[in-house]
Structures are given as structure tokens and as C-alpha cells.
Amino acid sequence: MIVGVPREIKDNENRVGITPSGVETLVKAGHQVVIEAGAGLGSGITDEEYVAAGARMLPTKADVYEQADMIMKVKEPLPEEYDLFKEGQLLFTYLHLAPEPELTRALLAKKVTGIAYETIQTNRGTLPLLMPMSEVAGRMSVQVGAQFLEKPYGGRGVLLGGVPGVPPAKVVIIGGGTVGTNAAKIAVGMGADVTIIDKNAERLRYLDDIFGSRIKTLISTSYNIKEAVKEADLVIGAVLIPGARAPKLVTEEMVKAMQPGSVIVDVAIDQGGCVETADRVTTHSNPIYIKHGVIHYAVANMPGAVARTSTYALTNVTLPYALELASKGLAQAVKDDIALARGVNVMDGKVTYKAVAEALNLEYTPLHELMDVPVDLMRIA
Numbered sequence: 001m002i003v004g005v006p007r008e009i010k011d012n013e014n015r016v017g018i019t020p021s022g023v024e025t026l027v028k029a030g031h032q033v034v035i036e037a038g039a040g041l042g043s044g045i046t047d048e049e050y051v052a053a054g055a056r057m058l059p060t061k062a063d064v065y066e067q068a069d070m071i072m073k074v075k076e077p078l079p080e081e082y083d084l085f086k087e088g089q090l091l092f093t094y095l096h097l098a099p100e101p102e103l104t105r106a107l108l109a110k111k112v113t114g115i116a117y118e119t120i121q122t123n124r125g126t127l128p129l130l131m132p133m134s135e136v137a138g139r140m141s142v143q144v145g146a147q148f149l150e151k152p153y154g155g156r157g158v159l160l161g162g163v164p165g166v167p168p169a170k171v172v173i174i175g176g177g178t179v180g181t182n183a184a185k186i187a188v189g190m191g192a193d194v195t196i197i198d199k200n201a202e203r204l205r206y207l208d209d210i211f212g213s214r215i216k217t218l219i220s221t222s223y224n225i226k227e228a229v230k231e232a233d234l235v236i237g238a239v240l241i242p243g244a245r246a247p248k249l250v251t252e253e254m255v256k257a258m259q260p261g262s263v264i265v266d267v268a269i270d271q272g273g274c275v276e277t278a279d280r281v282t283t284h285s286n287p288i289y290i291k292h293g294v295i296h297y298a299v300a301n302m303p304g305a306v307a308r309t310s311t312y313a314l315t316n317v318t319l320p321y322a323l324e325l326a327s328k329g330l331a332q333a334v335k336d337d338i339a340l341a342r343g344v345n346v347m348d349g350k351v352t353y354k355a356v357a358e359a360l361n362l363e364y365t366p367l368h369e370l371m372d373v374p375v376d377l378m379r380i381a
């Protein structure tokens with residue numbers, strides 16, 4: 001198979017879909033890898049390193065899309081890439097289709113098979129291709145939140161850890177999964193007063209076990225969220241229902257009740273955001289806006305800012321699946337690996353992931369109607 005890796009074009013997206021080590025693995029398995037010139041530079045990887053590992057560099061993105069059977073990248077394609085899709089091409093990347101009707105339409109029209117990193121899910125319910133980037137974004141969320149709480153950045157002028165004689169800042173994390181846990185690690189380390197809210201009591205029990213008395217936990221109800229958010233200096237949105245639009249748990253009224261200069265980092269913005277007033281996606285170039293006096297940070301590719309770390313963390317987990325797809329072909333790969341099958345969001349002009357179809361009000365075609373996969377594919381043990 002020819003695997004193609006284009007350069008990322010989202011604002012300040014410095015990650016790349018493959019490393020030289022990944023190129024070597026694919027080439028040794030008998031595949032060809034074509035990479036857009038300069039694709040790795042943002043992550044500190046030169047064209048020469050790719051060539052030494054066995055890749056062919058191509059001058060333009062169009063060349064890569066034209067030659068590749070499978071496109072392997074990081075972020076969802078942007079409108080200028082839609083015309084480059086080839087019918088039947090495999091697209092292996094983060095897709096986040098629920099808030100992206102136009103991209104979904106383009107993939108359906110070109111009959112591209114879109115395999116979304118973020119919905120590949122094991123039988124235990126874990127999301128192995130989302131996890132490393134959630135670790136990065138969770139850790140970053142507290143870093144950026146602490147920065148924007150500083151007065152010169154428009155914040156309340158509050159130091160996360162406080163100092164002796166002055167209490168620490170209150171950090172409220174909504175969603176205690178990978179992002180939430182990693183945010184809590186950093187916030188606790190900085191000495192903040194941390195509350196984690198989740199709908200899953202088992203998860204809260206686990207977090208209570210690992211953090212002990214250094215955090216407070218709250219079950220997710222609208223009342224608890226309202227009371228916690230009112231007092232918060234920093235709110236971190238970290239909920240996820242795989243594939244679906246994020247539920248709007250923090251309402252505009254709750255945001256109005258926050259102190260001016262407090263900060264919201266809605267990490268879940270890639271799935272539409274869990275804060276009602278996080279009504280637009282921001283970029284690394286222009287990361288915040290202010291609404292009701294509260295700073296909103298809603299960057300959908302946070303790990304792109306720490307590209308070197310993130311590229312290696314991401315490709316550690318994507319490569320084994322890419323190798324399965326390239327070596328076995330789609331049909332055999334999804335038959336053999338149910339986690340990978342759960343990643344198929346669109347194929348043959350049909351939406352094959354239920355939460356995406358529901359979010360976009362499109363017809364849903366279960367994958368087992370198109371491929372040899374179990375009828376109860378989405379049943380998580």
C-alpha cells in the first residue's frame with residue numbers, strides 16, 4: 001500500500017502523522033511512504049531523516065493525496081483539502097465529525113473511508129489513540145489557565161498555588177477521564193484547590209483513591225456544576241461521549257455568575273465544547289476571547305503547540321494500527337480488530353458511526369451492513 005503523509009495546515013499545527021521510525025517500519029513491511037516536503041519540520045524532523053528511513057518526499061500536498069491509498073495525518077482535513085480526496089481512499093486521522101457537517105459531507109460525496117483516531121475503542125472502553133493527546137492537553141490546560149489568570153493576560157491576577165496566608169486558586173475540572181486526570185495532576189502539583197466533577201461514580205472513586213485528600217470530587221448534576229463553577233477561578237471542560245457532540249454542561253447563566261477575569265479552558269471544544277459560551281473554536285495565534293468578563297480558551301489542537309512531544313506520543317500509538325491497515329487491507333484489518341472497526345466513521349458514502357449520524361441528523365448505516373464485523377460492534381464489555 002502507498003501511505004501518504006501531508007503537512008498539517010491548521011493554525012500552528014506543528015505535529016506530523018509519522019516519524020522516521022514509523023516510515024522504516026512500514027517500508028520494511030513492504031509498503032511505500034510518500035511525505036509532503038517539510039511536513040516534519042514543525043516537530044524537528046527533516047526531509048533527509050525521512051528519506052534516510054525510506055520515504056519519498058513529494059513537493060505538494062496534492063501529489064501526496066493523488067498517490068496515496070491511505071492518508072495518515074493528525075488533524076481533520078480543512079476545506080482546501082476536500083477537493084484532493086480520491087474515491088475509496090482511506091483517511092486515518094482525528095476527524096471529530098460531530099461538529100463538522102461540511103467535512104462529513106465532503107467525505108461522503110467522495111466515498112472516502114474515514115477512520116477516526118478518537119473513536120477507536122477497546123473492549124474495555126478505552127480510547128488508545130485519543131489518550132496520549134488527552135494527556136498532553138490535560139497537562140497543558142492548567143499551564144494555559146494559570147497564564148491567563150495573570151493580570152497582564154487579562155485574568156483576575158490570581159496565582160494558582162496561592163502563598164502562605166493567601167488561599168490558592170479554585171480549579172474545577174468537569175470530566176475526570178484522561179484530560180481531567182492529567183489536568184488534576186498538574187493543578188494539584190501547583191498547589192491549587194482542585195474539584196473534579198464526573199457523572200461516573202466509579203471514576204470518582206478511582207480519582208479519590210489516587211489523589212486522596214488533595215482533590216474534592218463531585219457527582220455531575222446541574223446543581224453541583226452551578227455551585228462549583230460560581231466559585232471557580234479556572235474551569236476546565238473535559239467531558240466526552242465518544243463520537244458525539246459534547247453536552248453543554250456549563251450554561252451561559254453559570255458563566256455570568258463567575259468572577260470577572262476568571263478563566264475557562266474548554267478542552268472538549270474539538271467535540272463542540274461543553275460550555276455554552278464556548279461557541280467558537282479559537283487558534284494558537286488568537287487563543288482567547290472574553291464573554292461576560294470571563295476569559296474563554298477554546299483551541300481545538302492544543303497538543304500542536306508542543307509538537308515534538310505530541311508527534312512522538314501520537315505516532316507511538318497510531319503506527320500499529322496503520323501497519324494493520326496497510327498490511328491486511330481495510331476489510332481484514334477491521335474483521336481482526338474490533339477496536340479498529342469502531343474507528344470507521346464513514347465509508348462508501350454512508351455514516352457508519354451512530355453518534356456522528358445523530359449529531360448531524362444523517363442516516364446511520366451500521367458497519368456490519370457493509371463489512372464483516374460483529375452486529376453488536378459497539379457493545380463495550
Ligand SMILES: NC(=O)C1=CN([C@@H]2O[C@H](COP(=O)(O)OP(=O)(O)OC[C@H]3O[C@@H](n4cnc5c(N)ncnc54)[C@H](O)[C@@H]3O)[C@@H](O)[C@H]2O)C=CC1
Nearest residue numbers: 133134137175177178179198199220239240268300301302
Ligand atoms: N482541545 C484539544 O486540543 C484536545 C481535546 N481533547 C478532547 O478532550 C475531551 C476529553 O477527552 P478524554 O479525557 O480523553 O475523554 P475520556 O473519555 O477519558 O473522559 C471523559 C470523561 O467525561 C465524563 N463525562 C461524560 N459525560 C459527562 C457529564 N455529563 N458530566 C460529567 N462528566 C461526564 C466521562 O465519565 C469520562 O470520565 C474530548 O472531547 C477530547 O477529544 C483531547 C485532546 C486534545
Ligand SMILES: CC(=O)C(=O)O
Nearest residue numbers: 094133270300301303
Ligand atoms: C485530540 C485532538 O483533536 C488533538 O490532539 O488535536
